[in-house]
Amino acid sequence: MNSLNKRLSAEKRFQAYGLFAVALSMFFVLILMWKIFSTGSGAFVRTTIEANVFFNPDFIQVNQNSLEKELYRASYVALADEVVRQNHPKLNEEQFIKVREMYTRKFDYQLRDYLLDNPDKIGQSIIMKITASSDLDQIVKGNYPRDVPEAQRKINDYQLSVLDKLTSEGKVSSVFNFWFFTKGDSRDPESAGIWGAVMGSLYALIICFSFAFPIGLLASVYLEEFVKPGKVTDIIEVNINNLAAVPSIVFGLLGLGMLIGVIGLPYQVPLVGGLVLGFMTLPTIIIASRASLRSVPPSIREGALAVGATKMQTVFHHVIPLSLPGTLTGTIIGMAQALGETAPLLMIGMVAFVMEIPGGPLDPATGLPSQIYLWSESAERGFLEKTSAGIMLLLLFLIIMNTAAVVIRRRLEVKW
Amino acid sequence: MIYFALLILVIISYLFYFVGKKRALNLKFNGNIKLSSQPDYFGYYVVLMALIPALLMWFGLLLFKGNFQEMFVMSPILFPDISTWSDGKLGLILNKLNNLSVIVNLPLDDLTNGEKSILNMASENELTAAKKLANFDKIYGWSNLTLFIIFPIILGFLATRSISGKLNAQPIVEKIITYIIKGSSYIAILITIGIFLSLVFEAINFFRYVNPVDFFFSTGWNPNRAFVVDASEGFDKDDLENAFGFIPLLTGTLLIATVAMIVAIPLGLMSAIYLAEYASKRVRDIAKPIIEILAGIPTVVYGFFAALSLAPFIKDVGESVGLPVSAESALAAGLAMGVMIIPFVSSLSDDVIKAVPQSLRDGSYALGATRSETIKKVILPAALAGIMGSFLLAVSRAIGETMIVVMAASLRANLTFNPLEPATTITTQIVTSLIGDVEFDNPKTLVAFALGLTLFLMTLLLNILAITIVKKYREKYE
Numbered sequence: 087m088n089s090l091n092k093r094l095s096a097e098k099r100f101q102a103y104g105l106f107a108v109a110l111s112m113f114f115v116l117i118l119m120w121k122i123f124s125t126g127s128g129a130f131v132r133t134t135i136e137a138n139v140f141f142n143p144d145f146i147q148v149n150q151n152s153l154e155k156e157l158y159r160a161s162y163v164a165l166a167d168e169v170v171r172q173n174h175p176k177l178n179e180e181q182f183i184k185v186r187e188m189y190t191r192k193f194d195y196q197l198r199d200y201l202l203d204n205p206d207k208i209g210q211s212i213i214m215k216i217t218a219s220s221d222l223d224q225i226v227k228g229n230y231p232r233d234v235p236e237a238q239r240k241i242n243d244y245q246l247s248v249l250d251k252l253t254s255e256g257k258v259s260s261v262f263n264f265w266f267f268t269k270g271d272s273r274d275p276e277s278a279g280i281w282g283a284v285m286g287s288l289y290a291l292i293i294c295f296s297f298a299f300p301i302g303l304l305a306s307v308y309l310e311e312f313v314k315p316g317k318v319t320d321i322i323e324v325n326i327n328n329l330a331a332v333p334s335i336v337f338g339l340l341g342l343g344m345l346i347g348v349i350g351l352p353y354q355v356p357l358v359g360g361l362v363l364g365f366m367t368l369p370t371i372i373i374a375s376r377a378s379l380r381s382v383p384p385s386i387r388e389g390a391l392a393v394g395a396t397k398m399q400t401v402f403h404h405v406i407p408l409s410l411p412g413t414l415t416g417t418i419i420g421m422a423q424a425l426g427e428t429a430p431l432l433m434i435g436m437v438a439f440v441m442e443i444p445g446g447p448l449d450p451a452t453g454l455p456s457q458i459y460l461w462s463e464s465a466e467r468g469f470l471e472k473t474s475a476g477i478m479l480l481l482l483f484l485i486i487m488n489t490a491a492v493v494i495r496r497r498l499e500v501k502w
Numbered sequence: 503m504i505y506f507a508l509l510i511l512v513i514i515s516y517l518f519y520f521v522g523k524k525r526a527l528n529l530k531f532n533g534n535i536k537l538s539s540q541p542d543y544f545g546y547y548v549v550l551m552a553l554i555p556a557l558l559m560w561f562g563l564l565l566f567k568g569n570f571q572e573m574f575v576m577s578p579i580l581f582p583d584i585s586t587w588s589d590g591k592l593g594l595i596l597n598k599l600n601n602l603s604v605i606v607n608l609p610l611d612d613l614t615n616g617e618k619s620i621l622n623m624a625s626e627n628e629l630t631a632a633k634k635l636a637n638f639d640k641i642y643g644w645s646n647l648t649l650f651i652i653f654p655i656i657l658g659f660l661a662t663r664s665i666s667g668k669l670n671a672q673p674i675v676e677k678i679i680t681y682i683i684k685g686s687s688y689i690a691i692l693i694t695i696g697i698f699l700s701l702v703f704e705a706i707n708f709f710r711y712v713n714p715v716d717f718f719f720s721t722g723w724n725p726n727r728a729f730v731v732d733a734s735e736g737f738d739k740d741d742l743e744n745a746f747g748f749i750p751l752l753t754g755t756l757l758i759a760t761v762a763m764i765v766a767i768p769l770g771l772m773s774a775i776y777l778a779e780y781a782s783k784r785v786r787d788i789a790k791p792i793i794e795i796l797a798g799i800p801t802v803v804y805g806f807f808a809a810l811s812l813a814p815f816i817k818d819v820g821e822s823v824g825l826p827v828s829a830e831s832a833l834a835a836g837l838a839m840g841v842m843i844i845p846f847v848s849s850l851s852d853d854v855i856k857a858v859p860q861s862l863r864d865g866s867y868a869l870g871a872t873r874s875e876t877i878k879k880v881i882l883p884a885a886l887a888g889i890m891g892s893f894l895l896a897v898s899r900a901i902g903e904t905m906i907v908v909m910a911a912s913l914r915a916n917l918t919f920n921p922l923e924p925a926t927t928i929t930t931q932i933v934t935s936l937i938g939d940v941e942f943d944n945p946k947t948l949v950a951f952a953l954g955l956t957l958f959l960m961t962l963l964l965n966i967l968a969i970t971i972v973k974k975y976r977e978k979y980e
Contacts, residue, residue, distance in 0.1 A: 093872055096874060097872040100873075100878075101776070101873075101874065103772050104772045104779075107768065107769045107770075107771075107776060108781075108789050111792075111841075111844050111845075112789060115793070115795050115796055118803070118841075122803070300686070304683045304686035304687070305686040305689065307683055308683040308686065308687040321691070322687055322688075322690060327969055328962060328969075331961065332958065333901070333904070333929070333957060335904045335929050335932055336902070337697070339701060339954040340693070343703070344699075347700070347942060350565075350568035372690065398680075422798070426800025426802070428800065428802045432904075432908075432936070433933075433936055437937070446505065458802050459802050462802075462809070462810075470810070477802075480800060480803075481799070484798060
């Protein structure tokens with residue numbers, strides 16, 4: 087009897103181990119998500135300081151009649167300094183430098199962009215919300231502690247006193263950070279945006295799709311419909327299975343060695359990135375598409391052939407349309423994987439500092455995951471937030487793509 | 503320009519479909535000619551005839567653009583000492599000329615100050631070459647446009663004219679499509695060959711500088727030694743000795759992969775067993791997708807997590823019990839990688855466990871065994887081969903994983919088996935050697951390909967082994 091009890095408690099223990107393993111794995115998902123969301127949510131707002139801006143034509147060397155090009159070319163640095171002096175009167179030079187540091191370095195561009203939209207404001211005064219520097223932003227958000235010795239703070243006591251004065255006057259406010267979604271990368275965390283990387287990834291995915299989808303579909307059609315199982319198909323099959331398990335970094339080396347080194351395509355462009363991702367996605371698409379073709383019942387083919395269709399007509403008019411939902415599902419899942427791949431992008435140079443938003447697959451660009459990597463390598467606290475926010479955006483895209491795949495499968499797939 | 507041209511090509515071929523079809527219909531109804539194919543096929547025929555040569559030629563032009571450019575611009579008259587230049591210098595000059603060619607023909611007023619200073623710094627010969635390059639780009643652009651418009655139109659009309667009662671379009675079209683389909687399926691093989699060739703060629707170049715025996719058996723890894731010397735002057739033998747030793751990278755990779763497997767195997771296998779044998783359908787339907795989320799999260803996220811939270815956490819814990827833990831310990835990278843691999847192990851093991859026939863379970867229960875005894879004594883031994891196969895696939899995955907180790911592991915080589923110390927991996931070093939300046943004549947860059955080749959062969963071996971084992975196992979129970 088004793089031994090039976092022992093066996094039963096062993097049974098209980100074993101089951102508990104299993105439950106523990108499942109729970110722990112689920113716990114990891116939770117903690118990962120929590121960490122990302124708690125560090126990243128700050129990136130969606132930015133701190134601004136309200137200031138009185140007088141667009142003094144003397145400082146920017148333009149007037150009401152200036153052309154847009156002249157407005158664009160003009161230097162706004164002196165005007166930005168003047169705005170700071172006017173809003174904080176009676177500063178000595180040292181204090182001025184400290185106060186100027188509280189506003190973003192790109193202050194002058196903000197003034198320029200405003201004037202480009204409203205050229206009639208030259209010579210007039212307006213009240214504007216100027217973006218604060220990243221360090222100030224972090225203090226306001228509470229990410230930097232205030233109660234540490236001055237030497238350990240990025241913001242010194244004087245700046246804190248100015249900040250407190252501005253806060254008590256109600257001039258410090260948080261606004262939704264549109265810049266994060268509309269701008270390219272920047273050296274300053276407060277004006278860095280992810281849109282350039284999103285576009286880079288988008289172009290790469292378009293190239294990836296236009297390469298991998300047609301070729302994957304046709305290859306699977308050939309293997310399933312046109313060729314009898316034999317040596318050639320065996321070789322191709324083994325090859326596809328192995329290709330699916332090759333580390334992604336090796337595909338990156340292929341891109342660097344072949345596409346850039348031998349063929350001479352340019353470095354750090356989405357075209358090469360997309361092709362490399364396409365190479366990686368191809369096996370996934372072929373495997374999914376073959377499974378989908380196999381699930382189309384032979385009666386469809388026989389019916390088409392019996393009424394006089396050629397093999398080609400049978401396949402293209404009947405079999406492929408019926409198998410398409412499965413192929414598309416596989417393609418979307420493959421593309422979602424490709425979107426998250428970073429290592430190949432690193433190899434072909436899509437990891438440089440790019441400020442401009444790429445206008446096509448031949449412009450230098452970064453991708454979404456490589457931008458995340460770039461930001462994560464930078465030391466400033468402001469970029470930490472951006473990294474997490476970038477990850478949130480990436481995960482959002484992945485969720486959308488995977489949901490789309492599930493929906494396509496549920497809605498369109500025919501069950502035989 | 504090129505997108506515009508491609509768009510035009512698509513429109514032209516679409517129109518030609520109707521032209522061909524129309525002509526066929528015309529012949530059929532007005533000319534009373536009996537056609538040997540459906541009118542559609544004449545449309546397809548014309549499209550293929552117009553499209554394929556244009557696309558092939560465009561591809562050729564794209565492939566050899568660099569060569570044409572060099573022939574046209576980099577003449578020895580402008581650059582007398584061009585034959586002595588290294589590839590790196592040639593690339594730099596070409597790059598400079600490219601930048602110049604964009605601005606060289608613009609009026610001075612439109613230039614920014616930076617662009618003006620670039621112009622002023624360029625020599626007379628460089629300016630001439632840049633103008634030539636600008637001309638070349640113009641000619642190249644126009645020739646592309648011609649290729650995309652005039653060439654297909656001529657071919658399309660010729661093909662349209664050739665439509666007659668005698669032309670049997672259907673077999674021709676089907677034959678061409680068969681070739682296209684066949685070609686597509688060979689592309690997968692071409693990619694493998696491409697991987698192999700590009701790795702092997704550059705690896706051979708690397709082994710010209712570094713003795714393979716030194717590479718595979720030496721224990722020192724300091725590739726920066728090769729960086730300080732100028733590539734064109736050749737390398738000092740002493741500099742390269744002990745600069746590229748593979749052993750510490752291998753041990754680092756294995757160390758981190760071992761940590762990862764220690765996390766992933768028990769958790770993954772126990773999850774799979776629990777979900778396959780114990781859990782109710784409802785629990786399974788909820789838990790399985792959640793665990794599989796772990797597989798869908800990009801590795802850069804794990805890397806960020808490992809570097810930001812896990813590594814400091816482990817360091818603190820270690821220090822609180824008096825253990826010296828490095829901030830870039832192999833443990834942190836290995837743990838994060840282990841979490842990433844859990845769903846990989848669990849879903850593969852799940853398949854394998856489900857494939858064990860029910861009769862084996864029933865037999866065991868009939869003898870009075872408990873569930874856990876059945877699992878431990880019957881199911882796992884029966885599924886052992888398949889489970890081993892899935893472990894091997896997971897190991898291959900761990901060895902090839904890049905982002906986690908790039909972000910969380912150390913860059914400095916360290917020959918150690920202590921997971922609390924920093925260690926570097928093969929993939930980390932591939933990335934480090936390729937970030938920054940890529941020079942194909944410096945062993946510091948080329949070593950990436952030698953490492954890549956080794957990595958490729960290692961993972962290939964593991965995969966083939968794993969796939970064979972799993973396949974054998976499946977056949978056993980089918």
